[in-house]
Amino acid sequence: MAMEVNSERKDWISELPQCILVDIVNLVDTKDAAKTSTLSEKWKYLWTMRPDLKFDHHNLFGGNHEIRKFHIEQYHFDFVPYRSEFVKRVNHIMQQRCEGTRMHSLNVTCFVETEHDSVDQWISSAINAGVEKLELLLGFRPHFEQCFIFPENLHYNFPYWLFSGPSASFLKYLHLDTCLLRSPIAPGDFRGLSNLTTLKLESVVMEDDFIASVFSNCLLLKDLTLKTCDSFSNLLVVGSSLRLVHLKVIRCLKIVNFVISAPNLTTFEFSGNILLLSSLEAPSLEQMYIYVRGGSGIPHAFNLFTNLPRFENLYLTLPIDLRKVEGKPKSLGSFRNLKQLELFYGGDSELTWLLSILNALPLLQNLSLMFCIERIEEDQTMQGINVGGTTLNQLKHVKMGGCVGNWYEIEFAKFVLRAATKLEKLVITPVKRYYLGDGEDFDLSLVSSWPESDRARVHGSLKGEVPAGIQFIVL
Amino acid sequence: MSSSLEKNMLILRSSDGEEFIVPEVVAVMSKAIKNMVEDECASNTIPVPNVDANILAMVIEFCKKHDESEAEAASDLKTFDSEFVNRGQEALYDLITAANFRDVKELLDALCQNVAEMIKGKSVHHIRIQFLGYQLFEILTSNFIWNIWCDRDFD
Numbered sequence: 001m002a003m004e005v006n007s008e009r010k011d012w013i014s015e016l017p018q019c020i021l022v023d024i025v026n027l028v029d030t031k032d033a034a035k036t037s038t039l040s041e042k043w044k045y046l047w048t049m050r051p052d053l054k055f056d057h058h059n060l061f062g063g064n065h066e067i068r069k070f071h072i073e074q075y076h077f078d079f080v081p082y083r084s085e086f087v088k089r090v091n092h093i094m095q096q097r098c099e100g101t102r103m104h105s106l107n108v109t110c111f112v113e114t115e116h117d118s119v120d121q122w123i124s125s126a127i128n129a130g131v132e133k134l135e136l137l138l139g140f141r142p143h144f145e146q147c148f149i150f151p152e153n154l155h156y157n158f159p160y161w162l163f164s165g166p167s168a169s170f171l172k173y174l175h176l177d178t179c180l181l182r183s184p185i186a187p188g189d190f191r192g193l194s195n196l197t198t199l200k201l202e203s204v205v206m207e208d209d210f211i212a213s214v215f216s217n218c219l220l221l222k223d224l225t226l227k228t229c230d231s232f233s234n235l236l237v238v239g240s241s242l243r244l245v246h247l248k249v250i251r252c253l254k255i256v257n258f259v260i261s262a263p264n265l266t267t268f269e270f271s272g273n274i275l276l277l278s279s280l281e282a283p284s285l286e287q288m289y290i291y292v293r294g295g296s297g298i299p300h301a302f303n304l305f306t307n308l309p310r311f312e313n314l315y316l317t318l319p320i321d322l323r324k325v326e327g328k329p330k331s332l333g334s335f336r337n338l339k340q341l342e343l344f345y346g347g348d349s350e351l352t353w354l355l356s357i358l359n360a361l362p363l364l365q366n367l368s369l370m371f372c373i374e375r376i377e378e379d380q381t382m383q384g385i386n387v388g389g390t391t392l393n394q395l396k397h398v399k400m401g402g403c404v405g406n407w408y409e410i411e412f413a414k415f416v417l418r419a420a421t422k423l424e425k426l427v428i429t430p431v432k433r434y435y436l437g438d439g440e441d442f443d444l445s446l447v448s449s450w451p452e453s454d455r456a457r458v459h460g461s462l463k464g465e466v467p468a469g470i471q472f473i474v475l
Numbered sequence: 476m477s478s479s480l481e482k483n484m485l486i487l488r489s490s491d492g493e494e495f496i497v498p499e500v501v502a503v504m505s506k507a508i509k510n511m512v513e514d515e516c517a518s519n520t521i522p523v524p525n526v527d528a529n530i531l532a533m534v535i536e537f538c539k540k541h542d543e544s545e546a547e548a549a550s551d552l553k554t555f556d557s558e559f560v561n562r563g564q565e566a567l568y569d570l571i572t573a574a575n576f577r578d579v580k581e582l583l584d585a586l587c588q589n590v591a592e593m594i595k596g597k598s599v600h601h602i603r604i605q606f607l608g609y610q611l612f613e614i615l616t617s618n619f620i621w622n623i624w625c626d627r628d629f630d
Contacts, residue, residue, distance in 0.1 A: 012564050013590065013606045020575055020587065027591035035599045039606060 026050040048096040056109035103129035109137040139178035155180040163192020175200040183209035190217040200225040250437040271437040280304045289317040340366040371402040395420040402432030429475035486520040493528035504538040506578035560589040
């Protein structure tokens with residue numbers, strides 16, 4: 001393998017200041033950073049000085065290396081060498097790092113069975129290096145069985161008391177997935193977490209005591225996310241000194257008692273049984289996403305919302321399955337101040353009361369309507385929906401998802417185009433996706449695009465109705 | 476010249492003596508210049524030692540684009556950045572030094588990103604040629620790091 005030597009080139013890059021070289025290797029994957037250690041003596045340890053460490057499959061093993069698809073029976077058999085290689089590589093980096101090299105962030109994304117002793121050591125090293133952001137995501141599931149749930153005895157017992165050790169903790173951001181948090185024993189156990197501003201717990205096993213300790217000890221906490229944590233039953237977000245600004249409680253199914261009294265809370269997301277939220281005092285609330293499953297939750301939700309002083313300016317997202325609403329438009333009609341609504345729509349028989357709901361929501365700005373009928377139904381003669389006194393003066397964005405080209409979809413689009421005087425954008429798409437909370441969407445669509453003939457038909461039947469200046473998109 | 480200078484304009488003088496008239500908002504994207512302006516220790520003409528006219532012109536072009544395009548789509552700016560930093564090694568080296576010395580964060584970030592792209596996903600062989608211009612054969616095939624990170628079983 002003879003290499004042509006280009007005499008014009010010299011070791012130009014190594015002449016740059018060391019801090020810049022560290023910045024550069026901080027931008028590449030660990031695997032690639034390791035390669036630079038072979039460049040020269042100067043580069044040998046540069047890659048270990050990176051302040052942001054991310055250890056996951058892609059980062060340690062390179063981009064082209066795909067994990068093979070495994071069956072569950074093979075899991076224990078085939079992953080042992082893989083897991084030990086993972087630990088070997090991370091240990092290597094941690095050992096190479098010089099004492100006193102600052103660590104800004106550490107992200108470990110791996111298997112739940114990763115040797116817990118090693119993980120303890122990585123955390124200790126991170127604390128000594130002044131880590132500010134720690135993400136420990138041990139819920140890495142290979143391709144098999146997406147919904148594979150790890151038994152509790154496999155969970156890593158996160159040693160948060162280590163942060164209360166002799167070296168001061170700078171930890172501000174903590175994200176745990178598939179870990180165990182045992183309740184504090186000694187009063188000092190929590191000291192190391194007192195600088196936390198962001199805490200995100202996903203599929204974490206913990207008891208009510210732990211949550212209570214978080215609120216009484218982490219006084220700087222601004223951002224709290226609890227997601228699919230199925231082990232605690234009481235969630236009392238209460239206290240006049242709470243600085244909490246953002247709260248997300250997503251599918252924590254064991255909660256039976258949920259109370260919020262938080263003076264600084266401005267955004268709140270909740271996906272779960274709204275009936276369990278017994279009190280909501282949040283004078284600063286500006287944005288809220290609440291998933292209401294059935295009809296009985298609606299009157300309860302309304303009672304909660306009326307106690308919010310800033311309700312009129314609230315940006316509220318409320319996905320509701322119309323098919324399950326009892327008493328139909330009457331109960332929904334109380335949400336006069338709703339700005340954003342996501343609806344699931346079951347068929348033509350609901351068209352009239354869909355319209356009466358819209359009538360009852362004069363401040364609505366964004367409407368997302370998911371059509372749930374997936375077959376083409378026989379056309380019905382329709383005189384066109386009577387706009388009558390309906391005024392949708394605030395409606396700006398309408399998205400119709402899950403469309404297949406049924407007549408009532410087209411009639412509804414025509415209605416919106418006539419009645420919504422301030423409309424800016426109308427999107428009609430076969431894609432059916434709705435918001436699940438915590439920035440995630442759930443995609444239910446059968447197809448991602450229409451056959452061209454259907455698209456042309458829908459587009460053609462509406463084209464003449466679209467006033468100038470409106471963005472009209474048929475996907 | 477400085478008497479007829481419009482308000483909110485500054486003159487930057489390169490190491491080889493060329494002068495550039497630049498809006499103050501653009502010039503202060505260099506934190507070093509910003510500090511000088513804020514401390515009022517700068518006259519209208521600010522010397523920029525160690526940066527020649529050629530490189531200074533490039534830095535100014537970059538800063539002007541970033542100043543103008545605040546409202547522009549972020550993706551357009553990204554395209555501009557990646558095209559801007561796509562230069563020969565010598566210019567790249569001079570630009571990084573200038574951006575570092577004058578503390579122009581956005582430019583330094585874009586340049587570091589560009590160098591990082593030269594490493595990403597490349598073989599050791601390729602990285603050596605790119606940065607050193609040659610391949611050392613005695614390297615490190617017996618090296619500990621090499622053994623851990625370039626294990627064939629996992630590549």
